[in-house]
Amino acid sequence: MDITFWGVRGSYPVPGASTVRYGGQTSCVEVRSASRACVIVDAGTGLRALGNKLARESGGAPGNYNVLLSHVHWDHVQGLPFFSPAYIPGTTISVYALLTAANELDQVVGGITRHEFFPMPLEAVPASFQFHQVEPGVERMLGEFKVTPIALNHPFGSIGYRIDADGSSWAYVSDTAPFDQVLHKQHFLAGLEPLTTDDRTALAAMRSALVARLRGVHTAVYDTHFTPDEYARFPHYGHSTPDQALEVCAEAGVRRLVLYHHAPSHTDDQMDQIAATYAALGKTRGVDVVTACEGMTLAIGQVGAPRAPGAA
Numbered sequence: 183m184d185i186t187f188w189g190v191r192g193s194y195p196v197p198g199a200s201t202v203r204y205g206g207q208t209s210c211v212e213v214r215s216a217s218r219a220c221v222i223v224d225a226g227t228g229l230r231a232l233g234n235k236l237a238r239e240s241g242g243a244p245g246n247y248n249v250l251l252s253h254v255h256w257d258h259v260q261g262l263p264f265f266s267p268a269y270i271p272g273t274t275i276s277v278y279a280l281l282t283a284a285n286e287l288d289q290v291v292g293g294i295t296r297h298e299f300f301p302m303p304l305e306a307v308p309a310s311f312q313f314h315q316v317e318p319g320v321e322r323m324l325g326e327f328k329v330t331p332i333a334l335n336h337p338f339g340s341i342g343y344r345i346d347a348d349g350s351s352w353a354y355v356s357d358t359a360p361f362d363q364v365l366h367k368q369h370f371l372a373g374l375e376p377l378t379t380d381d382r383t384a385l386a387a388m389r390s391a392l393v394a395r396l397r398g399v400h401t402a403v404y405d406t407h408f409t410p411d412e413y414a415r416f417p418h419y420g421h422s423t424p425d426q427a428l429e430v431c432a433e434a435g436v437r438r439l440v441l442y443h444h445a446p447s448h449t450d451d452q453m454d455q456i457a458a459t460y461a462a463l464g465k466t467r468g469v470d471v472v473t474a475c476e477g478m479t480l481a482i483g484q485v486g487a488p489r490a491p492g493a494a
């Protein structure tokens with residue numbers, strides 16, 4: 183299995199001179215098995231270029247596409263109306279999302295393409311869109327891919343995915359805050375309320391379920407939006423730091439951590455510093471830390487393969 187990053191930013195796209203090397207498009211990852219079967223994770227603005235590539239590869243023929251959404255914040259769905267295969271008659275696009283969001287997912291996606299916002303409403307698009315609910319912990323097979331949804335701590339909830347295929351395994355963990363404030367049920371301002379005992383128990387259970395799902399994965403792509411200084415100012419926004427991601431990954435024995443969902447304000451030079459700092463820190467914790475950039479493809483190693491000294 184390998185994964186290719188088409189969008190690595192959080193919040194909103196930031197194309198421009200200061201983001202040329204790491205990229206300015208929002209969340210989107212293409213996943214390929216050894217037989218080149220495909221699944222797409224998140225549909226931020228990076229999806230547009232991926233869709234163009236997929237349409238070229240198919241020669242304009244209809245196909246079936248699976249899109250796993252972490253949640254429906256703009257930076258994770260804004261590419262959907264610009265996904266070229268949606269305009270090829272006979273194509274089916276299956277969209278998977280969190281139970282609470284998916285209850286109205288057709289209306290959510292339909293809403294962003296209402297005629298006030300977009301010239302082609304969802305019901306007029308030639309492809310057939312099918313919406314499916316996912317539930318944390320309930321595995322499903324999408325062709326060759328075994329997909330396990332994981333509950334995350336983000337305003338109104340978000341879903342991570344562990345994806346297993348070809349004897350290799352990786353996880354997509356975005357968007358999520360660490361597990362010391364309740365964010366997943368409500369608007370982020372409510373996360374500032376003092377914690378009850380039940381809250382503490384629920385957060386601890388959420389964190390241990392995440393660590394348990396990450397055990398045995400080779401690579402974790404993780405929301406590391408904030409530096410520690412920024413996190414201290416915005417702890418209720420629903421995002422993590424590389425330190426918090428490293429803590430979880432080291433505990434779960436993850437081989438490689440990929441820093442992802444970069445803050446839109448981080449320039450290429452700042453990203454270089456972050457990448458160097460955490461590559462060094464990762465070495466001290468036995469985790470290879472790499473920083474996602476647009477266009478990067480990573481091969482996912484075999485589960486349980488012995489670690490060669492200095493190997494990725």
Ligand SMILES: [Zn+2]
Nearest residue numbers: 192193257357
């Ligand atoms: Zn996001």
Ligand SMILES: [Zn+2]
Nearest residue numbers: 253255336357
């Ligand atoms: Zn979000």
